[in-house]
Amino acid sequence: MNAIETKGLVKKFGDFAAVAGINLEIKEGELFGLLGPNGAGKTTTISMLSTILKPSSGSASVWGKDLLHDKDSVRKSIGIVFQDPSLDDELTGRENLDFHGRMYAMEPGLIHERIAEVLKLVELESKADALVKTYSGGMKRRLEIARGLMHKPKILFLDEPTIGLDPQTRRNLWEYIRNFNKKDGITIILTTHYMEEADFLCDRIAIIDHGKIIALDTPEKLKEVLGGDIITVESTDSNALKKLLEGQVFVKETKLFDEHLNVSVDNGGKALPKLIELAQKNKITVDSAVLKRPSLEDVFIHYTGRTIREEEASDKDKARMQVKVGGFRR
Amino acid sequence: MEFNAIYIMWLREMKRFFRAKSRIIGNLSMPFIWLVIMGIGLSSSFSIPGVKFDYLAFIAPGVIGMTLLFSSIFSGISVIWEKQFGFLKEILVAPVSRTSIVLGKIFGSATISFINGVLIMIIAILIGSISIASLSVFSILLAIIFMILICLAFVSVGIAIASRLNNMEGFQMIMSFLVMPTFFLSGAFIPLQNAPLWMGTIAMFDPLLYGVDGLRGVFLGVSQFPIAIDLGVLAGFCVAMILLSSYLFRRMGE
Structure with a gap:
């Protein structure tokens, strides 16, 4: 069975097609990467596959369930770590996990058990009862990954999992991610604009630009093309x-x-x-x-004629920064 | 509908509320200042024609109404923040119906503004703005019902607005054209019986008017409308707003 299949997936915002027809087949147990510059449509694709955004057209199935007509089954089979922080930082780490478990209708005993397991997995046991606002960036990311794994999803989406983290933390996260995939057999789909991350982690990579997949293969084969x-x-x-x-x-x-x-x-x-x-x-x-x-960077240049690089911060990013600096809270 | 999910959403709001002690004090300082400075300050120079109570007693239900209005609408609108910067996504990918999510949010936020309202009511009793003689089990129960309805209704209004907005840019507009008129026209601080006809007529469309009027009926025994009418209008508005906010919330992101 394919973990994910999409046929002509499109998302338009007004006249602008953020995702312009994506066909994908991701196999069970695969660690699959969506690689592309900011604004290429990676996050939009993930948002549609995780039921947050409704596709403008096209169809998709996630773990054998129809994305449009069986949202609840899709939601139960996936875990997701968003690009932006999505923890409640006025709750403790444990409370965030507990909230998640209850939202996924897990039994109280099982929640207790799983919290201990996932905390151990990401080595956050000692900070479990501290408020999340006291966590470092890397710890927050690990907690989010732990939360994504709480309900034992079949598929884990990681949207730019290491963005804004220092190289040391990034390396550690890579190890975690690889282990979840290889040892626990979780299908992982990650987006990134870091070439070395995609190269190091992924079994197969789809290079995505302007909402379209322009190349799809294993990192080795992609590089061989050059x-x-x-x-x-x-x-x-x-x-x-x-x-x-x-x-x-x-x-x-x-x-x-x-x-x-x-x-x-x-x-x-x-x-x-x-x-x-x-x-x-x-x-x-x-x-x-x-x-x-040749690196994946060269592969990208080969296909697009451009280098992948961080574009100027978008308006939303700027607003996000202001909020973080200003510390506005209700 | 998933009661477990509604409960955990409610519980989260409670935890956040009781953890932020400074926020509780912040929430109460404004109404407290109104009550003490406006109430006591003006009661010596203001008398309302034809009634036997003073201005301090007159504004107590108004200040409670104001507290409920502001804290309810703002906590409803805060969904915009959760939408833009995080936690709402975590909630939206959970296998829980949008209806349960919106109900959990409404109940949680409404409980918090209800607690704020009760605290202000206690302060008003302590400083003599609400006379102890007017209190009975029945009147307190009735006051609580009015307060709960106001909270549920305006939290829903806030969520309905937040479902349609994607950022805080429209916030000032909402303040100027929705919250402030609702507040002033509710008769919270102005006796509308003596106001010009046009103002009184417009005020009839202000749902908060019926809340404040009801509370005044409960505490002072004097109201513009019979309490049953106040209760009926407010309950109808409340149900309509809960339905509207659930509808708009469900359609979000499509």
Whole structure:
């Protein structure tokens, strides 16, 4: 059985299609990544799959249940960690988990048992009875993940799980996430705009841009598409260099960007000296040449012609920051 | 309908309320100041033609009504915050019907503003604004019913507004065009019997008027309408608002 299947899923806000027709088949037990820049439609997709947003058109099934007509069954089979914090920080960690358990109609005895289990899982036992507002960012994130796991969901959605966390905490979270998937067999769908996160964690990745999936495969296969290594060359005359290299046997492909030239080769170590020698013979100055194994970043550039980068904070982000700084509460 | 879910939503509101001691004091300071400064300050220079009680006694039901109105509407509108910045999403993905969620929220918020109202009522009794002679088991029971209806109705109004708004930008408009007129036209501080006809007529459409008038009937024995009418209008408004807020809340996000 597929854990998730979508057919032509679309979400429009007015004229703007945030998600413009997504077809997905995510297998049971998979750790699946949705990778794309901010505003690509990742969160909107997750919001629809978790029943928060109603799709404008298309259909989907989650754990065999119809997304549009059997919302309650869908809700019971999924757990979700949202991009924005969604804990009640005037309650303790334990109370947040208890609230969750009761909302999911769990038996009081079972709630008690599961709270102990999930707290242990994310190593928050010692802070369980402290108010959430005293937690650090990483602890809050872990508590949210624990909460998402409380009712033993079949599928766990993680929307940008490590955004805003320090590298150390991020690494730890990756380990947790991997364990839930590999040891407990929970199907996990995560969104991220961090290449290394997707590369490290995911079995398969869908690269999403402007609301559409532009590539979908395992990280290895995605990178293979680029073929071998990439030499990034900065030169005073990139055009001439490009022409020169295109005829060479050791060069597979060249791609010109504003400030540099990307040269795909099979064996970067051998190709680099050849390239520089060739350039010198033809009186083309090479300012710098960098050799690297292709990363998902390069895959993204290959498909979109752009780099993934954090765009300017949107209005909502700004408002969010103001609220956090101003500390407005009722 | 899931009673367990309604209960846990209610319980959460209670925990948050009793944990924030400063908020309780903050909630009570405004009505307390009104009661003491306006009530005592004006009662020596104000007399209401044709009635035997003073201004301090007159505004006690008004101050209770005001407390209930403000705290109910604001806690209903606070759903916007939960919607924009977090916790509501956690509630919305739970396998619980939207109706149960909205009822849990209404009951929780209404309980809190009811507690605020009761505290103000006690203060009013202590400073002599409500005379102990007017109190009986029956009158207290009746006052409680009026207070509960006011809370349920205006929390629902707040939630209905919050279901339609996505940010706090419209908040000032709501204050100016909804909350303040509702408050002033309710006769909380102004005896409307002697007001110009146009004002009195507009005030007839103010649901809070019937709440304040009912409370005045209970505590002072003098009211514009018979208590049964007050009770009927208020109960009808209350049911209508609960239905409206549930309807709008269910349609949210579609």
